Amino acid sequence: MSTNCLFCKIVSGEIPAKIVHRDNGIIAIEDVNPQAPVHLLVLPERHVANIAEHTFKGSADEITSLMETAAALGAQNAGGFRLVVNTGTDGGQTVDHLHVHVLAGRQMNWPPG
Amino acid sequence: MSTNCLFCKIVSGEIPAKIVHRDNGIIAIEDVNPQAPVHLLVLPERHVANIAEHTFKGSADEITSLMETAAALGAQNAGGFRLVVNTGTDGGQTVDHLHVHVLAGRQMNWPPG
Numbered sequence: 001m002s003t004n005c006l007f008c009k010i011v012s013g014e015i016p017a018k019i020v021h022r023d024n025g026i027i028a029i030e031d032v033n034p035q036a037p038v039h040l041l042v043l044p045e046r047h048v049a050n051i052a053e054h055t056f057k058g059s060a061d062e063i064t065s066l067m068e069t070a071a072a073l074g075a076q077n078a079g080g081f082r083l084v085v086n087t088g089t090d091g092g093q094t095v096d097h098l099h100v101h102v103l104a105g106r107q108m109n110w111p112p113g
Numbered sequence: 114m115s116t117n118c119l120f121c122k123i124v125s126g127e128i129p130a131k132i133v134h135r136d137n138g139i140i141a142i143e144d145v146n147p148q149a150p151v152h153l154l155v156l157p158e159r160h161v162a163n164i165a166e167h168t169f170k171g172s173a174d175e176i177t178s179l180m181e182t183a184a185a186l187g188a189q190n191a192g193g194f195r196l197v198v199n200t201g202t203d204g205g206q207t208v209d210h211l212h213v214h215v216l217a218g219r220q221m222n223w224p225p226g
Contacts, residue, residue, distance in 0.1 A: 035224035051180070051196065052188035063180050064173040067164070071200075075165035080201020083164065084225045087184075088193020092221045101225065108205045111148035112197045112214065112226040 002047040007097035011045045025062065026069045028102075037105025038077055042070040048098040050087040070100040077104035084112065115160040120210035124158045138175065139182045141215075150218025151190055155183040161211040163200040183213040190217035197225065 001008045009015040011027060020040060021028035031039040044062055048054045054063060067083075074081030081104035086093040092113065114121045122128040124140060133153060134141035144152040157175055161167045167176060180196075187194030194217035199206040205226065 051184045054184070060173065060177040063177050067176050067180055071164045071167070074200060074204075077203065080199070080203035080206065082200070082204040082226065083196075083198040085196040086193070086221070087187060087195070090190065090193035090217060090220055091187075091195040092223055092225075093193065103225070104203060107203055108199070109226040110205055112205075112216065113195065113222040113224060 002097070005047055005097050006095050007041075007043055007099065008047050011043075021069065021073060023069070024065050026065050028069060028073055031101070036103040036108070038081070038103065040070075040073055040102040041099045042066060042073065042102060043097060043099040049096045050093060050098050051085050052087055054098055066098075066100060070102050074102045074104060080104065082108045082112070115210070118160055118210050119208050120154075120156055120212065121160050124156075134182065134186060136182070137178050139178050141182060141186055144214070149216040149221070151194070151216065153183075153186055153215040154212045155179060155186065155215060156210060156212040162209045163206060163211050164198050165200055167211055179211075179213060183215050187215045187217060193217065195221045195225070 010017045018030040025045050028040050028042045031041050070083050084101040123130045131143040138158050141153050141155045144154050183196050197214040
């Protein structure tokens, strides 16, 4: 756990969130500032700053669980869905704890931001 | 291989593309209609329609290789990067062969499309 990390505090229960899924070290919550009718965040419970750091220091099982959970939650929407992973300033990352955005329920546009 | 799939034809060499990386069953090419100064597509060589189908029928090793390759290519950009995976109509998927967009080289905006 990283003591000043918003998502670590959600994982520990210190900060409330609407949890929609929790299993196998992965948690999914509703985004508090949704950009589509369905907007979830899927993240590992343990603190990992971003997907680039994960790639070099994480486990294959964890990245698989993360992506499979995100895809399975997205697939609950028959019309389709978009997954987005932001890393660093140019990517638009606002919380430095790896998370996958799952967006669905409307036509997503192009470019993706 | 799916006979009418654009990306399968790129994998086989029938249709040319600028290949920037090829290893371990994963290939990365430049997007022909880039939405950022860096815009790559990372995909499994074998035909998989989308990440939801992959989750239920694919291998953990493959999804790990796919995401780690995308993250490693993104991490070549010091300013950060965005990964995007579109599935189905609402997601904006235009080629039905699983691929991860890697976008970098400019500030990505919000919402992500």
